Amino acid sequence: MPNAFLMNYWPTISCALLGMGIVMGIVPLILRPTVLAKLSHRWRDLHHTHLKPIPRVGGLALAVAFLGVELLAMVMWPGQTQKLPVRWVVLLSSLAMFMLGFWDDLKPLGAKRKLLGQVLIATAVCAFGVEIQQFTVPFSATILPLGGWGTLLTIFWLVGMTNLINLIDGVDGLAAGICLMLMVLLAYVGHQGGSFGLLASGMAGALLAFLWFNFPPARIYLGDGGAYFLGFQIGLFAIVSSHKGTVFAALIAPLFALALPIVDTVLAILRRGLRGLPIFRPDRRHIHHHLLNMGLSRRKVVLSIYAVTLVFMLMGFVAFWSHGNLIPVLLGVATLILLICAGKLHFSRNWFAVGRVVGNSLEMRQEIQYALTLMHWLAFEGKRAHSVEELWMDLVFAAQRLGYNSVRMTLADGERAWQQADAASSTHRAVHTLQGGRFGTLELKAVVCLDAKYGAESPLKCGKRFCPCVSSAKVFEIVSELLAEGWVKGLSALKMNETAPARFDDQPAVAVNRPHPRHSIFSNSAPAPAAHRQPDISQAGTSR
Template identity: 40%
Template structure:
């Protein structure tokens, strides 16, 4: 095992920051038509199309850092090959989705395959050590599902919170600091150095990702960041006994884990797919409460920093602070649920639950109706026959084709390049729910417009203009 002088780590950090800054600057300045995220006025409220290929600069910086490590220590890539290979594959999956959406199922299959490859290369959670003392708990056949769950969960948790400028990037920077701390106190200088490389890459990218963002992390960057944390944590743990490292990272992951838990409960009660995006995340709620983007980001950063310190205390106290860390997470969950408005009143939880279940039935009805209309788009002989059925569906779902009092317009993209304009009830607390209802009609409308083009009687607009591969004057 080799050790680095602290000045070398500082130089590596600064070098990574500089390279990442240059790569990201190039991506921002020469933004092309590929991988551009256009605003939709529903959940994507940025003013103009922005590139979501920011993960490429982080990947280039991380790859360069690995090559430098190999030049200094010729056996580095040989020993770290499983981590390097799997992280490259995971980035490729996310980056491909940034260029052209792959769909949630295909991405999940790719993540599962990548995690399986890493497991087959010997990187696994085989046993859990007792954080309070001596002894180990062998996992046996549970090793495979536990390892795969860890490798898949962390990238998706990081990706889930990547809905606000600078949030996932800054959070990843805190995680890298935590990981470097774990490596230092565990006597693993390699972990410190690779964490410095990723930390520098994220810091350089954050310059352009801080509100207002000029480039987005994208799935490629989010998957790479999450999988890097997950894989390095397990790979550098002694004999697969990783409970201490896992606990530190899990506590540091407190905010995104909490956000993910709220999202799962919220979407389950609404009856929508778990991977469906919405505008009800913690950062969205803070903005609704009157926080500016910068203030909301700083508030979340502060909580992440505190949780990171709490997680590190598990190492300092050799597990004695674990009950305190658990209590902190529980209090954070209860307080956040009430303050952010997920729970209106603890006394009326049962009534709120009954109302949510009633709305779930409405959502399931909308999904079923949308599926029927999708079949009708195939069975109908002409556009007029389908249009009559489709308009009936709009009425049945309590939507409007034209603007009326108490309704507001939303636009939803179609695969044909058109933007469908529909009007939903104007109620701020359930706007996202009504968008989800309208989205159930999109598959049928996609198929119909592919067969007959823009249907008369429905309102369509042109998609937002995407800038060509030229220098944007405002950047």
């Protein structure tokens, strides 16, 4: 019996061990101090939960493991490999998706360019004949040919899975662990499908080894390259592992396993769209952020989500075993589990807040889009500023335009503060410790003065004029994050020392083609108009 088991599963075990060994060999090389110093430079995302710079190139080790496993499967078990064209399509398209994300890790491309690249790669896959061609109707033997709709469905599936894995990669070990479960599921689904079951096994082994370095506290991250690579492979393996082109059971299994991330992502897209934010812009309102805010450690957060995902993955196995016949029962159980999680983990209010956002969406969108414009302006001003002191003045100007009445920034060499004259007592306060304090600590205060259309009081008055104010508490929270993000991006554009904490007297390493020093955003030859003049800035202290 043991010999029969080894004979049947020896290729699967060998591929898993090879993937594991390659990752265990490559990641320590990446973590060498000399390499680490060059790869840890991109540390500008306000929304990640880590407190120190960590390399975002873990996808490189996974890509090399994928190549090694593919070579082993092709040489050692040629009888279990698919037709040559399909194998090359899977190999080259997966590497192309990895390169797109890896390029973004090294030099940000922007959401539109990345989405265009993803669509082009998915379209190329369809052009070479790897697509969803027909669909089996559940509870019957009816097979529906999809024709041109199959191409559109394939592109949507591949691009959606690619971005879904990237969106859940927000806390140490989360995306890698979920992808490990999915690769195990796909290895089973593709066990009769040739080399792609072996590839899924190899990637499962590689991810198991990667979690040794990625589990909290993480020493390396997947990065966009790794997340894109894994998400695209999960979608692609589900298609090519299906039998005779009927993909219902093969697609529904990973959908069940990803039920929790899918619900979280859909609500995130709705939340951002209704508030006027780019739908691919990261935020700190995902499920794992709620759990962190509840006081759970990163390990407990990851293990909690693992447990729920494991339950859904077992449902995926059942869906595949039953050829889709138990889908209604499984959907009912999945819905019940999601509702229980929403109640027990205390994030149900945020999940079901979409309806409340719709009511004041227009007013909220206008204010947030104005804040987005000022955030991009502040980030661009970092390329023009001659010192951090000048960028601080721009930050104060942006905060004043957005209705804040107090701003305080603490850096390594002291702090600066500005406060609106005759300001009313602030009702809301936000403090952002930026990049573990390396980019400073920003404190913002404002009066939230709502009028009747927001369901609250009219703006307060300061003497004979209205106080500067922010329209609502939710807008205050979002706009405060945007100002903090603009400050981080502005400092990064200033090309300051990448490792040392920021100081007010920091200057760019290269000041070529920068404008002359300025004391406001307006021309030095004439004072700014009274209505738009840069606010007076007082130094609250020169040392801590």
